[in-house]
Amino acid sequence: MDRIGIIMKGIGGFYYVKIGEHIVECKARGVFRKDGIRPTVGDRVKLSENLDLIEEILPRKNLLSRPAIANIDYIGIVLATKNPNPDYLLADKMLIYSCIQDIEPIIIINKIDKAKQTDIDRIIEMYENTGWKIFLVSSLTGEGIEELSHGLTDGITTLAGQSGVGKSSLLNALYPKFNLEVGSVSQRLGRGRHTTRYVELLPLPSGGMIADTPGFSSVAIQNIEDRVVANCYPEFVEYNYGCRFGSKCIHVREPGCSVKENVDKGNISRHRYERYIKILEEIEERGVDYR
Ligand SMILES: Nc1nc2c(ncn2[C@@H]2O[C@H](COP(=O)(O)OP(=O)(O)OP(=O)(O)O)[C@@H](O)[C@H]2O)c(=O)[nH]1
Ligand SMILES: [Mg+2]
Ligand SMILES: [Zn+2]
Structure with a gap:
């Protein structure tokens, strides 16, 4: 054997x-x-x-800490349409983190049963020109779960996102045999308890493996050059060639910046761009670190 x-x-x-x-x-x-x-x-x-x-x-291909897990191929960044409201800044930091760790992100928008189409469109608009896969799902009604499952046919996937967005519920929906502990979202705080306490890899019927991780996954981004961060934005990279300083441009104060022009033209999400500036400032001041 x-x-x-x-x-x-x-x-x-x-x-x-x-x-x-x-x-x-x-x-x-x-x-x-x-x-x-x-x-x-x-x-x-x-x-x-x-x-x-x-x-x-x-x-190892990579090693994530808090929670500790090795050899991750994909990170499913889970956002809920509401309850809790999407924390886009956290999502963008997680996207940068996965880029630095050489992990392919998948964007999963959960709780679509609670949202109006316009709310869903707002989220899609921010990420549609990144080229990352976006899945719209409801672990409650089962909508979109089959499509998501077909997207997880190889490697190890881990789900990340705020507490209460429905990571454990999603795993249960993907494969009811999991029967993981699901917490109730506190009405008052509008966020879930950290119900999941240890990491476990679960084999999916579609072929891949998925990890249920405890609650609020951590993100640490420190001592990273601005240019590396900029390269973690596929929709910026697409316009790099038009910047006067080319791939050296970090799209902040440079003259002749094609990325900024395309933010103005509406080809790049202004929200994403503004959060990018904020993240650069945060990294410069003290680094990004959630525990
Ligand atoms: N309406 C609706 N509620 C959902 C959906 N998915 C999950 N929930 C509810 O959201 C709450 C939190 O779900 P969990 O699966 O425990 O969330 P989690 O992301 O695993 O939370 P932590 O383990 O604390 O990180 C539960 O009350 C679920 O029933 C959904 O698609 N629609
Ligand atoms: Mg959980
Ligand atoms: Zn530029």
């Missing part, structure tokens, strides 16, 4: 590793602790002969 698998879950010193269609329970070799390496959900690992010990952690 193959001895290479993926860590699906780790609880109380035990790891649950998926090898083919089997899940085996194992412990980690003591040496990892000494080396300061912690086996992490998403890690590809090699097990001992009798499959009860993790012997080796294969090189």
Whole structure:
């Protein structure tokens, strides 16, 4: 039998590793602790002969912290149409974060059952010319869930977004067998409790794997050059060639900036552009860091 698998879950010193269609329970070799390496959900690992010990952690593509998860291929940035209202600034920071980590974002707009078409259009307008996939779903009515499921056929996807946007509900809708704990959104605060407490990878019927992550996912963006941030905006990059300073332009104060011109022409979302300026200022002042 193959001895290479993926860590699906780790609880109380035990790891649950998926090898083919089997899940085996194992412990980690003591040496990892000494080396300061912690086996992490998403890690590809090699097990001992009798499959009860993790012997080796294969090189990682990436490693996200808080919550710790390795080898992520896609991040589903989840926004709710309302309750809670979309936090676009957070979404844009997450989009930059995924770009820096070399993870492809997917935009998921949930709770469309609660929204008027004009509200949904407002969200789409901001992101439609980024080229990122946008899915409109309701985990309550099931609308759009099948389309989303067809979009998750390979790799590891993690969902990120404010507490209460419906990440756990979405997973349940994608695959009711999950039966994850769903919290009630507090009416008073208008935001959910952090119901999900640990990370677990779940195999999707469509072929990919998805991670349910605890509540408010963290974003840390520090010591990043402005130009790197600008390159995380595909709709800006599209117009770069027209800027007088070309790819050196960060589209803030430069003369002859084609990006700014196209914001004025309505080809680039002004909201996205204004938040971009705000994010640059924030990075310069103290870095972006949520815990
Ligand atoms: N109307 C409506 N309500 C939804 C939808 N999806 C989720 N909800 C509700 O939103 C609340 C929060 O859902 P959760 O799935 O717990 O949200 P979460 O993002 O996992 O929250 P945390 O685990 O706290 O990060 C619950 O009361 C859900 O029933 C939807 O599509 N439409
Ligand atoms: Mg949850
Ligand atoms: Zn420019």
